[in-house]
Amino acid sequence: MTWLKIIAARGSRDGLALLSLILFMACGAAIPVFATCGSANCFLVTGTEEGINNEGALTLDLSYRYVDLSRKLEGSSSVTEVLTPKIDFENDVILRNHHREIRTLNTMMQLDLDYGLSDRVTLFTTLPFLNDKRHEHFDDVGTLNEHFTNGDGTSGFGDIRFGARWAFEVRPKDILVGGLGLRLPTGPYRLLDGEGDINEPTIQPGTGATAITASLYYAHHPTLRGGEWFASGSYQANQGNDLRYRIGSEAILNLGFDRRLKGRATWSVQINSRWTARDEFLGSRVPSTGSTFVNVTPGIRLSASSGVSVYGFVQVPAYERVNETNLGPRGGLLFGISKLFQ
Numbered sequence: 001m002t003w004l005k006i007i008a009a010r011g012s013r014d015g016l017a018l019l020s021l022i023l024f025m026a027c028g029a030a031i032p033v034f035a036t037c038g039s040a041n042c043f044l045v046t047g048t049e050e051g052i053n054n055e056g057a058l059t060l061d062l063s064y065r066y067v068d069l070s071r072k073l074e075g076s077s078s079v080t081e082v083l084t085p086k087i088d089f090e091n092d093v094i095l096r097n098h099h100r101e102i103r104t105l106n107t108m109m110q111l112d113l114d115y116g117l118s119d120r121v122t123l124f125t126t127l128p129f130l131n132d133k134r135h136e137h138f139d140d141v142g143t144l145n146e147h148f149t150n151g152d153g154t155s156g157f158g159d160i161r162f163g164a165r166w167a168f169e170v171r172p173k174d175i176l177v178g179g180l181g182l183r184l185p186t187g188p189y190r191l192l193d194g195e196g197d198i199n200e201p202t203i204q205p206g207t208g209a210t211a212i213t214a215s216l217y218y219a220h221h222p223t224l225r226g227g228e229w230f231a232s233g234s235y236q237a238n239q240g241n242d243l244r245y246r247i248g249s250e251a252i253l254n255l256g257f258d259r260r261l262k263g264r265a266t267w268s269v270q271i272n273s274r275w276t277a278r279d280e281f282l283g284s285r286v287p288s289t290g291s292t293f294v295n296v297t298p299g300i301r302l303s304a305s306s307g308v309s310v311y312g313f314v315q316v317p318a319y320e321r322v323n324e325t326n327l328g329p330r331g332g333l334l335f336g337i338s339k340l341f342q
Helices: 012-025
Strands: 058-074 083-088 093-116 121-139 147-149 154-156 161-170 174-183 211-220 228-237 250-260 265-276 291-303 308-322 325-341
Touching: 058 308, 083 325, 093 325, 161 211, 291 325
Parallel strands: none
Antiparallel strands: 058 093, 058 325, 083 093, 093 121, 121 147, 121 154, 121 161, 161 174, 174 211, 211 228, 228 250, 250 265, 265 291, 291 308, 308 325
């Protein structure tokens, strides 16, 4: 891994750069990505989005992410019907049991850029240039206007994220990396549904607000030639946007092990968990929001001497719990290709 080449000396330039970035990001607010119609993304350790680059090194990473949200849940139990509310932004009300959910297919493509400001500080930027959500549900449930629609999905550029990662501790067998990131409201968040109303928050490509995330990543090599144990955690504190909608805070914890095979292949297995709090609209808690998901994720990475690597992961749900009723994921896929420029 790249971090084995890191020089352990600290420099005042590194500390000043990190402090400046933290002070800049501390002036922002915070927010989101979940709500009643169901929205999800692959949350796992990819091996390219957590580490540190050598000074002057640049990593470009292009990834494709897909999640099928079609498992109907009440709490942690499977059910035959899922009713969720509609957020009526035009009239400032929550319409309970407005949708009968069928499926949401989430597809995202993003470009990640990591630059080694020094051997201990790496700057990163995430550009989600495609955020596509195909949604199927029955609208106006229980009224004379009840009807099926698959035309309320959206597609577009998402919210940009940038920040820095800092290697707090570097030893021959251990590394500890902290991160701080800021998400900007660059994606559209007021797109209309088929009835001409502002669409549900989780169906939008963007969020309309900023988000601050803090993270930690730890890796341990029992032997320099053996496998690697790793753990990571992150927390995102959210605030409301100008539609007065606040998406619940989010915590993620990942545990895993990887080992290099003969040749240039590395396999891994992870346990990934994510908890999200309830959303709020006009200060009221939104029904059918907030969840706990735990996945088991096997994966593999193939690396070349040219600095190019390709990887793939499959997320298999192990535990799912939602508040009230909502859709849960049946599984997720993540594929990517990265290139390191030294």
